Amino acid sequence: MSIKLNVKLVLTLMLGLMFLLLPGILKGHNIYAGENNYFYERAVNLIDGNIPDKDELSYSGRDFNYVLAPIFILSFLGKIFSIKFLFIFLPMLLGLISLYLFYLLLKRLNLNDNEAYLTTILFIISPLFIYSFGSYNILIFTLPLSFLALILFLKEENKFHKNLSLLIIFILGFFDYKIVLLFLLFILIYLIKNKKFKNFYSPLIIALISIAINYLPKVIKYGFGYSIKENYFKLLISDLGSSYGISIFLVFFAFFGLIYLWKIKYKNIHLYVAFILMLILSLLNKDFIIYFILLIFYLSSLGINNLIISRWESERIRKLTLFLLILGLLFSTYGSLSMVKNSVPDEALSSALTDLYNIGSRNDVVLSHYSYGILINSLGGKRNVIDSNFDYIPDLKERYPDIQKIFYSRNADLTKKLIDKYSIKYILITKEMKEGLVWTQNDEGLLFVMQNSQEFRKITSNDYAEVWRVR
Amino acid sequence: MKINNKIILVIIFLLTLSFRLYLSFTNSSFSSDDSYFNLRVTQHIIENKNPLIYDELSYSGRNFIYPQFFNYLLALFSFIPEYEKIIPSILISSIIFIVYLISKRITNSANASLFIAFISAFIPIEIRTTANQISVYSLVIPIILLMILCLLNLETKKYFNLFILLSFLLPLIHPTSFLFAFSLLFYLILINTESINVTRYKKEIILFSFFVILIINFFLYKSALVKYGMNIIWQNIPGALFNEYFRTFNLLEVLYLVGVVPLILGAIGIYTGLFKKKDENMVLLSSFILSSLLLMSLKIISLQAGVLFIALPLLIASSKSLYNLYYYFSLTKFEKVKRYFNIIFFIMIVALSLIPSIFIALSLPNYNQDAEVFKWLHENTEKSSVILAPIELGNVLTYYADRKNVADNNFLLAPNVEERLNDIQLIYISPFEIKGLELIKKYNINYIYAPAYYLNKFNLQKIPYIDDEKCFELVRKDVYKIKC
Numbered sequence: 001m002s003i004k005l006n007v008k009l010v011l012t013l014m015l016g017l018m019f020l021l022l023p024g025i026l027k028g029h030n031i032y033a034g035e036n037n038y039f040y041e042r043a044v045n046l047i048d049g050n051i052p053d054k055d056e057l058s059y060s061g062r063d064f065n066y067v068l069a070p071i072f073i074l075s076f077l078g079k080i081f082s083i084k085f086l087f088i089f090l091p092m093l094l095g096l097i098s099l100y101l102f103y104l105l106l107k108r109l110n111l112n113d114n115e116a117y118l119t120t121i122l123f124i125i126s127p128l129f130i131y132s133f134g135s136y137n138i139l140i141f142t143l144p145l146s147f148l149a150l151i152l153f154l155k156e157e158n159k160f161h162k163n164l165s166l167l168i169i170f171i172l173g174f175f176d177y178k179i180v181l182l183f184l185l186f187i188l189i190y191l192i193k194n195k196k197f198k199n200f201y202s203p204l205i206i207a208l209i210s211i212a213i214n215y216l217p218k219v220i221k222y223g224f225g226y227s228i229k230e231n232y233f234k235l236l237i238s239d240l241g242s243s244y245g246i247s248i249f250l251v252f253f254a255f256f257g258l259i260y261l262w263k264i265k266y267k268n269i270h271l272y273v274a275f276i277l278m279l280i281l282s283l284l285n286k287d288f289i290i291y292f293i294l295l296i297f298y299l300s301s302l303g304i305n306n307l308i309i310s311r312w313e314s315e316r317i318r319k320l321t322l323f324l325l326i327l328g329l330l331f332s333t334y335g336s337l338s339m340v341k342n343s344v345p346d347e348a349l350s351s352a353l354t355d356l357y358n359i360g361s362r363n364d365v366v367l368s369h370y371s372y373g374i375l376i377n378s379l380g381g382k383r384n385v386i387d388s389n390f391d392y393i394p395d396l397k398e399r400y401p402d403i404q405k406i407f408y409s410r411n412a413d414l415t416k417k418l419i420d421k422y423s424i425k426y427i428l429i430t431k432e433m434k435e436g437l438v439w440t441q442n443d444e445g446l447l448f449v450m451q452n453s454q455e456f457r458k459i460t461s462n463d464y465a466e467v468w469r470v471r
Numbered sequence: 472m473k474i475n476n477k478i479i480l481v482i483i484f485l486l487t488l489s490f491r492l493y494l495s496f497t498n499s500s501f502s503s504d505d506s507y508f509n510l511r512v513t514q515h516i517i518e519n520k521n522p523l524i525y526d527e528l529s530y531s532g533r534n535f536i537y538p539q540f541f542n543y544l545l546a547l548f549s550f551i552p553e554y555e556k557i558i559p560s561i562l563i564s565s566i567i568f569i570v571y572l573i574s575k576r577i578t579n580s581a582n583a584s585l586f587i588a589f590i591s592a593f594i595p596i597e598i599r600t601t602a603n604q605i606s607v608y609s610l611v612i613p614i615i616l617l618m619i620l621c622l623l624n625l626e627t628k629k630y631f632n633l634f635i636l637l638s639f640l641l642p643l644i645h646p647t648s649f650l651f652a653f654s655l656l657f658y659l660i661l662i663n664t665e666s667i668n669v670t671r672y673k674k675e676i677i678l679f680s681f682f683v684i685l686i687i688n689f690f691l692y693k694s695a696l697v698k699y700g701m702n703i704i705w706q707n708i709p710g711a712l713f714n715e716y717f718r719t720f721n722l723l724e725v726l727y728l729v730g731v732v733p734l735i736l737g738a739i740g741i742y743t744g745l746f747k748k749k750d751e752n753m754v755l756l757s758s759f760i761l762s763s764l765l766l767m768s769l770k771i772i773s774l775q776a777g778v779l780f781i782a783l784p785l786l787i788a789s790s791k792s793l794y795n796l797y798y799y800f801s802l803t804k805f806e807k808v809k810r811y812f813n814i815i816f817f818i819m820i821v822a823l824s825l826i827p828s829i830f831i832a833l834s835l836p837n838y839n840q841d842a843e844v845f846k847w848l849h850e851n852t853e854k855s856s857v858i859l860a861p862i863e864l865g866n867v868l869t870y871y872a873d874r875k876n877v878a879d880n881n882f883l884l885a886p887n888v889e890e891r892l893n894d895i896q897l898i899y900i901s902p903f904e905i906k907g908l909e910l911i912k913k914y915n916i917n918y919i920y921a922p923a924y925y926l927n928k929f930n931l932q933k934i935p936y937i938d939d940e941k942c943f944e945l946v947r948k949d950v951y952k953i954k955c
Contacts, residue, residue, distance in 0.1 A: 231700035232497075239689070240697050242631065248689055252682055313672040319680050320635075328686065410913075436697060441886040 095133030175208025247332030256303030348464030561768025845871030
């Protein structure tokens with residue numbers, strides 16, 4: 001029995017490895033998928049022995065107030081291995097470890113074999129897995145560490161494990177306060193369910209200390225920041241273009257999972273509470289969506305399992321429902337893999353950014369959608385107006401609406417005034433921006449202004465991107 | 472007896488069809504702007520065999536999402552002369568048979584069912600929505616009624632298969648499928664709260680249908696969902712028109728649009744069925760009414776769609792009241808007056824449903840005058856011209872003139888709707904020529920159509936700055952060419 005189980009586990013991990021290898025195969029190793037690797041490569045080059053006060057390229061000059069732990073780890077390991085090797089090997093290794101820990105955690109939570117494997121497989125085939133472990137980023141540390149901390153904490157009888165778990169919670173605070181808060185939430189629900197609330201105080205104190213050390217100075221200096229309003233559905237649902245969201249079909253499976261849980265009514269109250277709290281948290285802050293999705297995987301696996309084993313009065317309808325949802329899920333997975341293949345930067349964008357690199361000076365400011373900001377710094381070698389590192393930007397509350405006005409206003413005077421305000425010299429427009437990321441029509445806002453004003457001149461263009469210069 | 476009923480039913484159908492065809496053939500234009508949109512989409516399908524995804528005339532060129540099954544169906548019958556008038560009339564008239572079958576299933580009374588089938592031909596809101604129009608509701612209404620009929624007969628294999636098939640079809644016809652899915656969900660909640668025993672079989676198929684409708688709609692409206700998020704519910708309808716689309720309703724208006732007979736008898740039927748007998752069929756009908764009322768109050772569906780989906784279940788529920796009345800007669804001495812009751816009831820239907828419906832049908836708008844102007848524009852303007860017309864004539868313009876418009880009432884995915892609507896109004900009413908010319912240039916407008924009845928809304932005789940002969944030339948009554 002145990003040999004059979006291990007074979008299943010090895011096969012699951014091999015499936016995970018296959019999915020981890022896919023970004024490299026689909027994109028080719030010359031270009032990194034996404035912006036993370038570019039950011040960390042530049043950040044490591046910037047620290048060079050000591051932490052700089054400023055990052056001159058991001059937001060046309062911002063404080064160097066990034067999360068330091070992943071940068072230090074990369075810098076340290078970079079002394080032994082090449083950065084390129086680390087970018088490929090480290091996420092892959094930590095991805096496999098995460099899968100194994102995730103499976104162990106599910107077993108620790110008393111899921112049966114089918115449910116545990118199914119949840120792990122859903123995790124593997126989801127866009128979240130490639131998003132988390134397809135490049136060097138903070139999630140490659142926070143996910144395995146949080147899984148490990150939970151496994152150790154749930155081994156209640158062993159004090160050493162418990163202390164180790166508290167140490168990991170403390171370390172997690174150096175990466176991301178949100179995962180620490182979620183850890184607290186998780187164990188709070190667990191301890192209340194098991195009537196051991198007094199065990200909550202030590203992790204609470206450790207977590208608060210860790211958060212206070214890492215975030216209090218930043219909050220005092222920069223405040224709580226400004227969150228950018230985004231389409232929640234687009235972030236949550238991968239079929240709508242989310243790079244880490246879930247398929248709509250998984251939502252349906254999760255619905256069946258909830259129905260299954262409801263059969264024993266309030267015995268699973270802790271799960272309903274967790275579901276509602278996670279939903280609220282992810283509505284308040286998009287970063288929580290990633291962890292909310294892990295819960296959805298579990299509910300979906302229950303739903304799939306339930307649909308497979310349950311007996312319906314109409315077998316035809318049951319099979320048709322299952323067939324439709326599984327087919328949809330497979331199509332969704334295919335869609336997300338296509339997204340990885342077509343993800344930026346591709347050769348056309350790299351070429352446009354190289355052109356940008358070769359003109360003007362390093363101090364010139366380039367405007368584009370925030371998702372290209374890091375690439376403008378790394379590949380274009382120029383300052384950006386905005387990028388996706390939104391945390392602790394003091395003027396973001398003013399800057400972001402201004403950029404929206406530039407993008408959507410057809411008033412040339414207003415556009416020029418704002419362009420001057422941020423000393424913008426170049427504008428990078430991509431096909432993706434024209435096809436829904438920013439605009440849907442060719443004569444919308446800035447596109448209209450650029451076509452009809454003498455102030456703008458197109459200096460380079462290819463199939464994917466074009467660069468305009470402001471006179 | 473059975474044959475007699477069938478003959479009566481066929482006579483009612485033929486009468487209804489004749490009435491609708493008479494309305495269509497005595498009018499040279501259709502009675503809604505949307506009809507012209509449907510006609511253009513259908514003709515596009517006939518010519519290109521593809522759905523219309525990019526419309527180069529609407530908004531001077533825009534992407535377009537709309538389920539086009541109805542238009543494909545019309546295109547299929549395009550070999551019939553005047554198919555655009557005949558097919559929608561046949562489709563909507565067919566509800567007589569479906570309503571009869573549903574009522575018969577609920578009451579098992581042929582008399583009551585025949586009366587209800589007759590009333591179904593003359594519901595004022597239905598006449599307003601479908602008479603002399605190419606309206607997608609001509610197909611949506613029979614399909615939804617057919618699905619209700621299937622739900623009531625799920626134990627029969629043919630109805631079971633038909634329900635599955637229609638679950639796939641409905642979302643390909645119209646977004647109203649959401650209302651249907653929502654009503655089914657409401658039904659499941661109601662039977663649970665009322666502790667009514669419904670077979671698991673039925674619950675399973677309802678759940679299946681709910682998912683199918685949701686999934687198909689999700690993929691159909693994916694791009695709009697990405698663009699608008701939750702706001703997709705309001706279909707990108709601009710603020711200026713929002714209150715007009717999602718008007719709050721008053722009882723008198725509902726009474727007029729639903730008809731007095733279905734409203735009173737239906738309410739009684741629902742009340743007795745739901746609260747006294749806990750009748751599963753009445754729960755199903757009331758779930759449609761309740762969900763329509765809820766969605767209307769939340770301003771998620773328009774008054775027109777809402778009232779339509781209140782009227783139909785009420786009408787069907789009326790059959791229960793009528794049946795109860797007949798049953799009461801049979802138990803009492805009133806049995807003798809049943810025949811007189813039938814005559815009086817028939818007169819009531821004529822007075823309270825048929826006559827108001829005829830009035831509504833006769834008062835429907837027509838576009839004869841505008842159509843003449845647009846035909847002239849088609850003959851006398853360049854193919855690439857952009858013509859400004861009031862937004863409510865946008866589709867009539869693109870159909871007859873075959874020229875680009877500045878805006879029409881297909882708002883979903885349309886560019887800068889809010890801005891365009893304000894600009895259009897400003898062009899017509901601005902006292903400043905500079906402003907008007909700036910906006911005319913913004914949309915590359917070559918001709919302006921300014922009908923007197925539209926300007927009268929703003930208490931204007933003409934566009935204030937239109938007399939400048941250097942810039943504007945009157946080329947036909949109400950039509951100005953832009954010269955500068």
